[in-house]
Amino acid sequence: MSDEFGNDFVTITDDDGNKYELEHLDTMEYNGNTYMAFLPVDMDENSEDYGIVILKVVEEAGEEVFANVDEQDELDAVYELYMERLFDGDEEE
Numbered sequence: 001m002s003d004e005f006g007n008d009f010v011t012i013t014d015d016d017g018n019k020y021e022l023e024h025l026d027t028m029e030y031n032g033n034t035y036m037a038f039l040p041v042d043m044d045e046n047s048e049d050y051g052i053v054i055l056k057v058v059e060e061a062g063e064e065v066f067a068n069v070d071e072q073d074e075l076d077a078v079y080e081l082y083m084e085r086l087f088d089g090d091e092e093e
Helices: 073-091
Strands: 007-013 019-030 034-038 053-060 063-068
Touching: 019 073, 053 073
Parallel strands: none
Antiparallel strands: 007 019, 019 034, 034 053, 053 063
């Protein structure tokens, strides 16, 4: 996604009807699947908990939708991939 038009924001609705606005940070491929990393817009900036949200892109009824990553090992691996990409980018600048 291009940074020239600013950050990308999405609003998602959970199973209980609660809406959350998220800022898109990165899109990654892992084991043939696509994952997206987000930061909640309403996150407390003074908190030590960064609150990164990682969602898996899946196809349902011919449309791409976000799904939770249910397996902890899978979530950990994608999180590590995101962190590597984040810090590798910092070193290049």
